Amino acid sequence: MKHQDLIDACQDDWQAYTHHHFVAQLAQGSLPSTAYLHYLKQDFLFLKHYARAYALAIYKATTLEEMRRPLPSLQALIGSEMHHHVTYCQQWGLTESDMEAEAEDVGTVAYTRYVLDTGMAGDLTDLFTALAPCAIGYAMIGERLIKAPDTRIQGNPYASWIQLYGGDSFQHDVQTSIQHLDELLEPVSLVSPRGQQLINIFRTATRMEIAFWQQGLDAA
């Protein structure tokens, strides 16, 4: 099977995730800033556990090649992405200590710990399947928004979000991740119990992404 089979198998949840109201309002610039600020703070807390998941992938590796693969993501996350996130958030009046002091909201706990527990209890394919909706979904959203004629860029306070996730660098990184996932999925048959188990993981992680958007809107 391939990553597209995972997406196809949970179309309703995938649509609800990638076409969430949060995303639509972001594209239009109509998202309340309280919703966006809540999202930013939770995303900072999310990134920490996301980095832990990449460290887990190295712990779980059996070959040197498998160990080397997640290292750039881990370095990027701890070394630069969280730093960039902090810098970016300063524009919104949020300091690093604001974000560290923030309590993790339910959707943040649900998604991050689901990935970590699924990865710990299962194998590398389970782990990367649980991580996949995040990267793939953000890339699909970014690409769609940046190309859509009705996306507002000028005067949109969220334009930089759209440009980040629609930009070449992020799109390229996600293609690399997708290729890796497809290699992991290659020996698995879609209709086998194992294939159905992976679909269930992907679907659950996608549903947690929906909850993550929703908790942003609920904070407004």
Place this chain on the structure above:
Amino acid sequence: MKHQDLIDACQDDWQAYTHHHFVAQLAQGSLPSTAYLHYLKQDFLFLKHYARAYALAIYKATTLEEMRRPLPSLQALIGSEMHHHVTYCQQWGLTESDMEAEAEDVGTVAYTRYVLDTGMAGDLTDLFTALAPCAIGYAMIGERLIKAPDTRIQGNPYASWIQLYGGDSFQHDVQTSIQHLDELLEPVSLVSPRGQQLINIFRTATRMEIAFWQQGLDAA
């Protein structure tokens, strides 16, 4: 420190959990049955991961005594409690396959995976601190409801819930758990960084319990 210090340190969340509308409506018998059925199905899924947490405690043990301690709970959970839960749910028209087919709601994922990840990343004290709000909270709620003059038992469709958690057997088991937790907490100073870390774990788990009640109400 002792378990009471954990409760005292997060009074607002503790009150919101133990005096949640879900509980009040349950005591009055006014809870919509759709809310209760959703809660029952999610509680079944919850118990599975709760049992996994007790298995994790045995994996994490260093002495034979530490290994023996969680075993009765694990046996009870897998051997009888889940069976009783299934039997009880049949009265409400729910079959075991209904419950196994049910998707885990966000609050269920959040609470269970938070406990499991906290326990895996930390030590046995972290694990049992994350588990504590469930047992202690249910015991406090059960005891309060069964003694409260305005709790409705007769004709209350949820009377058996109140009798289970307010009953001697559950109350006794929780006292044993509390004693164990107090032993684990004994060497930790409340004002130390470690003490604050444990408070944070207890508070987060308590907040996830609030979300668990809420998702029941939201389903109505």
Place this chain on the structure above:
Amino acid sequence: MKHQDLIDACQDDWQAYTHHHFVAQLAQGSLPSTAYLHYLKQDFLFLKHYARAYALAIYKATTLEEMRRPLPSLQALIGSEMHHHVTYCQQWGLTESDMEAEAEDVGTVAYTRYVLDTGMAGDLTDLFTALAPCAIGYAMIGERLIKAPDTRIQGNPYASWIQLYGGDSFQHDVQTSIQHLDELLEPVSLVSPRGQQLINIFRTATRMEIAFWQQGLDAA
């Protein structure tokens, strides 16, 4: 693939394990008692981590059926086997505190932690493959010794060891374990990378069993 494929793939190590001098001397009653006592003490320490591995299997389970399966072994190990072991060792002048105070020898550390780490990093099939040489090997040795015309039972101080592992109860339990392992291995092709990985795990665990016998002899 099936469990027999694992054995066939590492015949040299398998022979070295199941036909080790320790075993031959045990069958003849010529094993120095110092060797046997060291083995008994290390086996006690081994059982503790063996029980942890069964707890890990429950933590790693995704279905209720998978959770229920390792429970009897875990209960037996913590509840009765370690107790029997202590009682049996008393005949040899060893108390429980003697055994708890004993330092784990290198072979004991190597085998037990290999199983636990392989199981944690991998999935349930990895875990049960790492556990397999112990049960299958002891069953093969026990069956062979009890049937061999040149095994000495009368006057052999180690007769009860042979009767335990060659006896119906142990043989039956191992058949159940083998059936479970065969179910786990069924979807894996022997010639696939995954099949080769499982062979490597089985071979490494078998080599650690050889080291476990050898450390007994080395203590004489």
Place this chain on the structure above:
Amino acid sequence: MKHQDLIDACQDDWQAYTHHHFVAQLAQGSLPSTAYLHYLKQDFLFLKHYARAYALAIYKATTLEEMRRPLPSLQALIGSEMHHHVTYCQQWGLTESDMEAEAEDVGTVAYTRYVLDTGMAGDLTDLFTALAPCAIGYAMIGERLIKAPDTRIQGNPYASWIQLYGGDSFQHDVQTSIQHLDELLEPVSLVSPRGQQLINIFRTATRMEIAFWQQGLDAA
């Protein structure tokens, strides 16, 4: 307590480790090259799991600072140290594929999996205590050999080993690790059960280091 308390508490094992015959023969240049080659190959396999242990430390971190701390070691191990090791081994006629194809010897399995399982079952202090004998011991050996008047450098085929571990760069890195360990140990009382537990971990890891040297000599 401090790291020196750990060393003081297991002086016999510590001496047996840091003054092992393998080390003495290395200092004199009299170590059989077969012993050294076996050691080099096993050390390569060791480094892989050593890197996994640093990844585990990141997974186990609760603060960003704790996550950042093990990252340079992890990067160095996967990114350069294993590469240097391969280059160095080429001088001894060993290719990377030779080393990857090598079976892990019992001492290698014992030490690496002990660290990983102790770290997974326990907390960060357990993990870094289990890792400590390696770094601290090599630094002590390196420093002693490079200063000892009777160490042979000229014409010693193992001079580069002595220069690596006695050199400023390695010595400096270990000082940083020791400082980190001392911070972790600071809240623990030497005479508490927790202090004794950490001593036991440090002693067991030290004994596994002895086995690691010995398996080099045994290969000669």
